[in-house]
Amino acid sequence: MSGSRLAAMATAILWGFTYLLTTDMLPHHPALVAAVRALGGAVFLLAIGWELPPRDWLGRLFILGTLNTGVFFGLFFIGVMRLPGGVAAIFQALGPIAVLLLAWGILRKTPSAMQFLSVAMGVVGVTLVVLRAGVRIDGIGVAAALASTVSLSLGGVLMNRWGKAPIGFAAFTGWQLLVGGVELALVTLLIGDFGGGITVTNVVAFAILAVLLTGIPFLLWFKAISRIGAVNVMPFILLTPVTALVLDAVFKGLIPTAIQLLGVAIVMAALVVNYLASRAVG
Known part of the structure; x- marks a missing residue:
């Protein structure tokens, strides 16, 4: 397996920790959580890889930051906080299908039958x-x-x-997070999504969320997309709910049922089929 696929796999696994962190350690205020996540990740990445983007890339960075961070983070936390039982993960699993269809329409990349089979699985x-x-x-x-x-x-x-802006990946990712973070901060101010006092546990969770579950994973995710394409990267997001299941078993004593274990096996098989499909296309 290539380094890009391993990076995508590591990212999806790290994102699996977000569910546990959100339900157990973060305040129940989705706009605030999303804003802190994006801004914290942006500060971390821009601190280690500061570069100004070229002027002709500002519009594209605004669009990418809005889609990958502003809209995604804000709506993601609303979904997680309003859908019990990990139901939000089902819709996250539709990501590979969405990418196949969007790539078909925008990039004119016709998906293969094996690719459709893998995402359906x-x-x-x-x-x-x-x-x-x-x-x-x-x-x-x-x-x-x-x-x-x-x-x-x-x-x-x-x-x-569009490809990547002619700057380092840390800056490329950091600017997108900054765009989304500013948008989410404005939303937080407008709707007053602050809540009560912030605890020490909340502060620790925010730090983990910003650096370990946002800055580093998004850097790896965007690198993988730039090298092997979104169609080959997105299926790894299926590992996120599987990771959440394992964490629930370890930290909450929620032992998976036989049906859930069957689901894990099907997800793993889907990733194998997707890998074979990408090799056949390549």
């Missing part, structure tokens, strides 16, 4: 992993989770179309 697998009986479905949460997935998918496809 992934959706089935993730559904078995996270969906439980008796879960109430919140309409706003569903809309937010679905829209966040489409936003991140479109951002990845546009990165394929």
Whole structure:
């Protein structure tokens, strides 16, 4: 497996920790959490790789930052906080399908039957992993989770179309996070999504979220997209809910059922099929 695929895999696994952190350690204020996540990640990356983008890239960085950070983060946390039982992860699993369709329309890359098979298997697998009986479905949460997935998918496809700005990856990623962070901070101020006092636990969680679950993973994610394409990178996001399942078992004692383990096996099989499909296309 190539270094880019390993980077995408590591990113998806790290993102799996976000669910545990969000439900157990962060305040229940999605706009605030999203803004701190983006701005913290931006400060970290720009501190280690400061570069100014060329003027002709400002518009594209604004669009990419809005899609990959502003819209994605804001709607992601709304979905996670309103959809119990990990249902939001099902909509995240639709990301590979969204990327295939968007790449087909924007990049004129016709998906193969094996690629469609792999993402269909992934959706089935993730559904078995996270969906439980008796879960109430919140309409706003569903809309937010679905829209966040489409936003991140479109951002990845546009990165394929435009390429990378002529600056380092840390700066390229950091500027996108800064754009989204400023947008989310403005939303937080407008709606007053502050809540009560911030605890020490919240501060520690914010630091982990900004650096370990945002700055570093997004740097790896964007590198992988630039090298092997969004179509080959997005399927690894299926590992995020699988990681969340493992963490629930380890830290909360929620032992997975046989159905959930079957779902994990199907997700792994889907990744193998996707890898074989990418080799056949390549």
